[in-house]
Amino acid sequence: MTLQPVKGALPLTEKCHHYDDINEVPWDLQKYWHQRYSIFNFYDYDIRLTDDAWFGVTPEPIATKIAKDIRSHNHSTPRKDTIIDLFAGAGGNTIAFALSEKWDRVIGIEKDAATLACAQHNAAVYGVADAITWVHGDSLDFLARLKSTNPKSQGKLDPSLRVDFSKTVLFASPPWGGVSYRGQDVFDLSTMEPYNLETLHEACRPMEHALFLPRTSDLRQIAELVPDGDNSKVEVVQYCMEGASKAMVAYMPAE
Numbered sequence: 001m002t003l004q005p006v007k008g009a010l011p012l013t014e015k016c017h018h019y020d021d022i023n024e025v026p027w028d029l030q031k032y033w034h035q036r037y038s039i040f041n042f043y044d045y046d047i048r049l050t051d052d053a054w055f056g057v058t059p060e061p062i063a064t065k066i067a068k069d070i071r072s073h074n075h076s077t078p079r080k081d082t083i084i085d086l087f088a089g090a091g092g093n094t095i096a097f098a099l100s101e102k103w104d105r106v107i108g109i110e111k112d113a114a115t116l117a118c119a120q121h122n123a124a125v126y127g128v129a130d131a132i133t134w135v136h137g138d139s140l141d142f143l144a145r146l147k148s149t150n151p152k153s154q155g156k157l158d159p160s161l162r163v164d165f166s167k168t169v170l171f172a173s174p175p176w177g178g179v180s181y182r183g184q185d186v187f188d189l190s191t192m193e194p195y196n197l198e199t200l201h202e203a204c205r206p207m208e209h210a211l212f213l214p215r216t217s218d219l220r221q222i223a224e225l226v227p228d229g230d231n232s233k234v235e236v237v238q239y240c241m242e243g244a245s246k247a248m249v250a251y252m253p254a255e
Ligand code: MGP
Pocket: 055, 056, 057, 058, 059, 173, 174, 175, 176, 177, 178, 179, 182, 212, 245, 246, 247
């Protein structure tokens, strides 16, 4: 089947919650609910999240900072005009990219229909619904179709989703496989599930890509991605709130 942009807004379902009261919130999400205004400043304007999305959503000040930084980490020409958020989730980063007004095109990909419905709804709350092209699908499948030189596979991606690799930046905030990273002094990125560092990097390598990773990620594993003899620079930035790192972003050059 051809992968196409979502037409209109997917319907919100019973999984798309807006919790007003702590008593409604599942116990394992209560910590995040207490941080709701740091996560979405406009939370009270009917922001919606699926229960799974609470764990991975990027807090708004960090999403805004990344959206600001991401261009200044572009070392190559030509100018980048397209950004693809490979794991859009409830929309935190995608919305920040659209609000930054730096991109001709912002594409957000999300596999789960209810989570994507939340992202579209939240983008409308922030007034950027029309500035984002949404794709309901698997981002690695999307990248495989994008990169394929086989005309048959290329036909499986709507022409409106084709991009110029040299003008595109990928942003990936993947699932980290739970919260076990908290218990590890150094997080082994080869154990990240369902996609580990190598798989993600392999899928993204023709384009510049920024990878949002656990704050304790093993920097040696990130450095190993730069091929021998290549002088390319990889920048890794810790993003902090209230004096503590929340996560790091590795800014990877295109190969
Ligand atoms: P956290 O470690 O759960 O929170 O997530 P905190 O408050 O730093 O933990 P504590 O040790 O102080 O109790 C920190 C940040 O990591 C969150 O705000 C999310 O942005 C991000 N994050 C967490 N998880 C589990 C994921 C994930 O699976 N994927 C992605 N992309 N981001 C995540």
